[in-house]
Amino acid sequence: MTGEVRPLLNRIRFSVRDVRAAHASLVENDVEVTSVTSLPGVVAFVDLADPWGNQLGYYEDLAPSSEQPIAGGSVHDESLFVTD
Template identity: 50%
Template sequence: MTDVPKPFGMTLQVQVDDLERARRFFCLVLGRAPEFDPQGGDVLAWRVGDGETWLEVVGVTGPVRPLVTRVRFGIDDLNAARATVEAAGTPVSAATSLPGLARWADFTDPWGNQLGFYEVLDAG
């Protein structure tokens, strides 16, 4: 038996039924336009971080199947991220923290995908 080669990246897909609305929503959440945005295509993709981790937003014509697990995006300023998403009309939970490690807040996109932000805390 041969081992599978070690992965070097990851993609995560979320489904939506309105790609233009999703473009606006995820541009707000991720703070920029998608890196992959083919004219007339049914997928948008954002690189998350500096490596090969990608969020793919896929337009579907049938029923949307939202994520059943939560995906959180690491950010530098949890308060600013929460305020931006809330100001756009999406409710965001109060921040929860694990002292000395991280703080996070959760929200759900218009298609039922469970998302959130986390901020790494300075242990010092």
């Protein structure tokens, strides 16, 4: 491969059991990370980048898939999200 190497433009998020504990660990290790953002009753997540600029993150399901609230709104409606 020749030419400039660029980071991926998409984001990969990994599932964790406790996103707030993962966030605290990242902060303790001087990793630049966003605040915890959540869609109440559905999911909470944090975002970060690796040293090469690839977009990564962690997420926690706040309810099992079978217990998710009835679909409504849009993941593009920022008014539904809450940030710590």
